[in-house]
Amino acid sequence: MYGHCLRYAGNVEEAQDVLQDGFIKVFEKISSLKDANALEGWMSRIFINLALSYYRKKKSGPDWVEMEPLQEVLSEENDIPNNDLDPKLVLKQIQSLPEKYRLVLNAYAIDGLSHKEIADLLETTESNTKSILSRARKMMRDWLNEKDNKK
Amino acid sequence: MEKNRPNIDQLIQSSFDAFEPQLPIGIWNNIEDKLNQNDASKRKKVLTWSSVAAVVFIGLSGMFYSNIPDNATVDHKTGIKISNTELKSGSFENKLSQSLPIGNGNSDLDLNDVDLNNSLDNKDVKTTGKKLVVENNRNITEIASINKNSVVPNLFDINQEPILTQENYENMNEANFDFLNSKKLGLINTKILQLPASSQIPQRPTKQKRSIWAFEVGYDQNQTAINYAVNTQLSKYVHKNFVNRIKEGEFALAAPQLHAALRYQFNPNWSVAIGLGFSQTRISQSFNFQDSTPVSMAQGNEADINGNYPIFGYVGLGMPVAYNGNQSISMVSIPLSVGYQRPINRSWAFSSEISMRFNKLLTTTGKTLDYHDLSLMDVPNYRSQIWSAKLSIGAEKRVSLRDIWGVRLNTQGALTPFNSVNSPVSNRGWSIGMSVFYRYSIW
Numbered sequence: 364m365y366g367h368c369l370r371y372a373g374n375v376e377e378a379q380d381v382l383q384d385g386f387i388k389v390f391e392k393i394s395s396l397k398d399a400n401a402l403e404g405w406m407s408r409i410f411i412n413l414a415l416s417y418y419r420k421k422k423s424g425p426d427w428v429e430m431e432p433l434q435e436v437l438s439e440e441n442d443i444p445n446n447d448l449d450p451k452l453v454l455k456q457i458q459s460l461p462e463k464y465r466l467v468l469n470a471y472a473i474d475g476l477s478h479k480e481i482a483d484l485l486e487t488t489e490s491n492t493k494s495i496l497s498r499a500r501k502m503m504r505d506w507l508n509e510k511d512n513k514k
Numbered sequence: 515m516e517k518n519r520p521n522i523d524q525l526i527q528s529s530f531d532a533f534e535p536q537l538p539i540g541i542w543n544n545i546e547d548k549l550n551q552n553d554a555s556k557r558k559k560v561l562t563w564s565s566v567a568a569v570v571f572i573g574l575s576g577m578f579y580s581n582i583p584d585n586a587t588v589d590h591k592t593g594i595k596i597s598n599t600e601l602k603s604g605s606f607e608n609k610l611s612q613s614l615p616i617g618n619g620n621s622d623l624d625l626n627d628v629d630l631n632n633s634l635d636n637k638d639v640k641t642t643g644k645k646l647v648v649e650n651n652r653n654i655t656e657i658a659s660i661n662k663n664s665v666v667p668n669l670f671d672i673n674q675e676p677i678l679t680q681e682n683y684e685n686m687n688e689a690n691f692d693f694l695n696s697k698k699l700g701l702i703n704t705k706i707l708q709l710p711a712s713s714q715i716p717q718r719p720t721k722q723k724r725s726i727w728a729f730e731v732g733y734d735q736n737q738t739a740i741n742y743a744v745n746t747q748l749s750k751y752v753h754k755n756f757v758n759r760i761k762e763g764e765f766a767l768a769a770p771q772l773h774a775a776l777r778y779q780f781n782p783n784w785s786v787a788i789g790l791g792f793s794q795t796r797i798s799q800s801f802n803f804q805d806s807t808p809v810s811m812a813q814g815n816e817a818d819i820n821g822n823y824p825i826f827g828y829v830g831l832g833m834p835v836a837y838n839g840n841q842s843i844s845m846v847s848i849p850l851s852v853g854y855q856r857p858i859n860r861s862w863a864f865s866s867e868i869s870m871r872f873n874k875l876l877t878t879t880g881k882t883l884d885y886h887d888l889s890l891m892d893v894p895n896y897r898s899q900i901w902s903a904k905l906s907i908g909a910e911k912r913v914s915l916r917d918i919w920g921v922r923l924n925t926q927g928a929l930t931p932f933n934s935v936n937s938p939v940s941n942r943g944w945s946i947g948m949s950v951f952y953r954y955s956i957w
Contacts, residue, residue: 365535366533370530382537382541383544383545386545387549387552390549391552447529448525448528448529450532451533453526453530468526471523472522472523472526473527473530500522500523503526507525
């Protein structure tokens with residue numbers, strides 16, 4: 364769960380705050396868990412929701428202005444280098460993304476939430492999350508390409 | 515999870531598959547502390563809301579209970595309430611038998627035998643043995659309020675003297691209320707007056723009633739003095755030194771006085787009284803005198819055979835005379851008085867009185883010189899009646915609704931001389947002293 368927090372948070376301190384609040388929420392709600400086998404998924408969802416809410420409620424949080432979609436992103440999908448990635452480097456790159464890019468990329472690309480769920484949690488539109496996701500992917504792809512070129 | 519995700523998503527996702535970051539040190543302690551804080555906060559909230567709920571519940575219960583109609587039955591002889599439970603169980607008979615009237619008349623009950631819980635308000639009174647105790651700061655209105663179940667107590671002060679009875683209560687005036695308010699009502703007699711259950715408690719009279727009549731007795735202890743006066747028409751016969759010498763030799767004795775009076779109170783301040791008194795004035799004189807020939811000194815003696823009134827010569831060749839004269843005068847008096855009282859507080863009042871007294875001289879004894887042979891002779895020329903006046907100022911204290919004690923300084927004097935008109939030298943007594951009196955109000 365700490366990994367979830369690190370991905371969504373911009374730094375370690377914020378990650379610890381989210382982790383702490385997340386576990387408290389888990390202990391408070393543990394009685395509502397009906398299937399013990401679903402504990403991990405249930406906890407993950409709590410931490411994800413909490414992380415998204417955390418940044419949504421932050422006064423200095425992201426400004427969810429509608430963004431134009433990037434049409435050229437999908438055509439470059441096959442150009443991604445297929446190398447083994449060091450998770451610490453990926454984490455560092457994700458944390459360096461602008462906040463709204465980081466949140467949407469984590470929620471959609473890694474944790475598998477739908478655009479509708481993300482839009483609801485972040486109180487914005489699906490088209491906006493899609494546009495943000497495209498830009499986030501492009502930034503990550505650029506980073507991977509740049510990393511590959513250096514090799 | 516949406517299908518057909520781009521490769522970039524899978525690549526990033528797979529990079530975290532084996533990612534297990536190390537937890538920061540102390541994170542569990544922080545979580546535990548925060549959980550404890552939350553628990554405490556929760557408990558506090560629960561306690562607060564529980565308290566609020568309890569208060570609301572008690573309040574609503576009280577309102578509900580107070581609105582329950584009182585189905586208790588009241589016994590008409592004793593005024594004691596009998597609950598429905600007691601009525602059904604039959605225990606009311608025992609209760610009533612314990613409360614049957616005893617003592618003086620049918621209306622008196624022993625407090626021990628009366629169920630105070632039913633007769634009186636528990637909030638206002640409490641029993642200690644056979645005593646019914648009322649808070650000291652209670653005023654008469656509050657005392658009346660304890661009688662709301664048709665039971666009026668006879669109130670007695672700490673000396674067991676009656677200060678309030680049913681009869682008195684109905685006739686109390688404003689001053690009595692004020693007095694009662696000031697009393698330390700520590701004890702109330704064990705007897706209470708039982709009224710029929712249907713009786714209404716007498717309310718404080720809206721129209722002020724006064725106790726207008728009072729009986730009064732008093733005692734004065736005074737020191738007398740004598741004012742001597744020379745008859746102007748006979749002054750040529752009186753040696754100029756005689757009056758001076760007789761004054762120097764004067765020795766006045768006490769003049770006790772008793773009186774009883776009936777007083778009528780116009781209002782709380784002014785009153786008039788008429789009474790009957792007895793007093794005795796004793797005067798002693800002792801001096802030496804030597805004057806002319808013929809020596810003659812006697813107060814108010816008639817003219818001698820030569821047509822001369824007793825005179826004192828001017829040459830001083832007469833025989834020396836040692837004069838020891840005593841006079842004793844007893845009188846009955848009818849004093850007419852006007853009194854003025856001004857309350858200082860609820861018990862004490864400034865007290866003053868001025869009175870005019872008609873005095874009938876009963877017995878008069880006195881010795882004087884017979885100028886013929888210089889022997890002592892009885893004074894023959896006292897008047898039979900004189901007028902006197904008295905002024906007194908002091909304080910009086912109300913010790914109960916009816917009883918007042920007072921003490922005053924007084925001065926009084928004879929307005930008319932003791933001796934007859936033809937006396938060449940006559941005297942008027944005056945005195946100063948202290949009075950005590952007792953007044954009993956007649957309701």
